[in-house]
Amino acid sequence: MKYITAILLSLVGCLNVYSQTPGDSLVNAATIVDGLFFDKTMPLKSIMPGGSTIAILKDPDGAKVLGVYLPEGYVLDESVAAKAIPAARVQYAEKLQRDYNGRKPQAVGKYEGIGVKVGEPMILFEYQDTDGNVWNNEKLKNKVYVINLWQTECGPCRREMPILSEWKERFPDVVFLSASRHNREEILSVVTRHKFTWTHLQEATDLVALVGQEGFPLTIVVDKSGTVRFAKVGASPENQSQAVSVIESLTR
Numbered sequence: 001m002k003y004i005t006a007i008l009l010s011l012v013g014c015l016n017v018y019s020q021t022p023g024d025s026l027v028n029a030a031t032i033v034d035g036l037f038f039d040k041t042m043p044l045k046s047i048m049p050g051g052s053t054i055a056i057l058k059d060p061d062g063a064k065v066l067g068v069y070l071p072e073g074y075v076l077d078e079s080v081a082a083k084a085i086p087a088a089r090v091q092y093a094e095k096l097q098r099d100y101n102g103r104k105p106q107a108v109g110k111y112e113g114i115g116v117k118v119g120e121p122m123i124l125f126e127y128q129d130t131d132g133n134v135w136n137n138e139k140l141k142n143k144v145y146v147i148n149l150w151q152t153e154c155g156p157c158r159r160e161m162p163i164l165s166e167w168k169e170r171f172p173d174v175v176f177l178s179a180s181r182h183n184r185e186e187i188l189s190v191v192t193r194h195k196f197t198w199t200h201l202q203e204a205t206d207l208v209a210l211v212g213q214e215g216f217p218l219t220i221v222v223d224k225s226g227t228v229r230f231a232k233v234g235a236s237p238e239n240q241s242q243a244v245s246v247i248e249s250l251t252r
Contacts, residue, residue, distance in 0.1 A: 141224075167244065
């Protein structure tokens with residue numbers, strides 16, 4: 001009988017260990033967006049557009065989880081949604097989901113987005129570059145061109161500058177323009193340090209206004225007819241890869 005009891009206790013112990021094992025592989029969510037879970041490696045800019053509403057949630061261990069409620073009319077990019085963590089792998093997923101749904105605001109903002117849309121004509125503009133040359137829509141007619149909107153306070157903007165300079169070498173027939181609200185001296189102090197070799201438009205307020213609430217950088221690709229073919233905020237490798245693919249398709 002003692003042997004049977006010992007065996008049973010041993011089996012119970014094994015079962016307890018087994019039942020805890022799946023929990024060992026569970027991850028802690030940092031953010032819930034539109035019911036999807038993301039960990040802290042996902043940049044907030046990718047999942048929290050301008051006009052979002054937020055709530056601070058807590059899991060049973062007291063850890064804070066950011067609940068993001070998207071503005072009306074905004075849909076997460078498929079490439080971003082694909083990086084969501086399945087609920088089955090998230091610690092306390094059911095409770096967090098209940099809390100998220102329970103805190104959902106009765107009214108949410110409307111997504112205004114950026115001031116330029118793919119498939120529509122590029123806005124009219126005219127600005128001088130740091131060498132005094134004037135650039136406008138007429139001068140760029142029948143050319144593929146790219147505009148990168150940035151500001152000195154934007155870390156991701158500065159970090160991607162050397163990468164963007166490689167695009168200019170890769171596509172010599174494309175016009176590459178950067179645009180900011182800064183004056184000549186402010187621009188040159190940054191672009192020289194970060195080896196940004198594009199043509200730099202200065203005090204380009206109308207272009208900078210296209211960013212809206214979304215933040216910097218904003219990259220826009222325009223085809224030879226003056227139609228916008230790509231427009232996205234952010235300096236992620238995914239955005240850069242997509243922009244390059246569009247440029248390639250327009251220069252074949």
